[in-house]
Amino acid sequence: MKISARLVCLFFAASIGTAAALAAEKQTKKVQVTPDSQTPALTCEPSEFRSLVLLNHAPTDRAQAALAWLKARATVCKSEQMRLVRSNLGQWLGAALTPEIESVTDAVWTAIERKKS
DSSP states (O other), X not given: OHHHHXXXXXXXXXXXXXXXXXXXXXXXXXXXOOOOTTSOOOOOOHHHHHHHHHTOOSHHHHHHHHHHHHHHHGGGOOHHHHHHHHHHHHHHHGGGOOHXXXXXXXXXXXXXXXXXX
């Protein structure tokens, strides 16, 4: 009797774990987006940058994500937004802060300042 109760419990736990894994997989599947005229323009949200880099725990992944975001979106940043990103790079990126990331942010900052004057 004890053995069959244990087997039922194990089966139940395994089925719950499988259902949860399938639900998680369904939520994380990437949706293929086709480019069209209704695609929203890129925006520069420092909170989005912060979330992106803080969710990547490995420094190399964090650096790649930060660099990709900066190259794609930094050109649409306003002065205040870029100032916020630049002033928090060390805190948000930590060991992932590379000279390449610093040079991209410096170049964007310089371009923004030239537009202002």
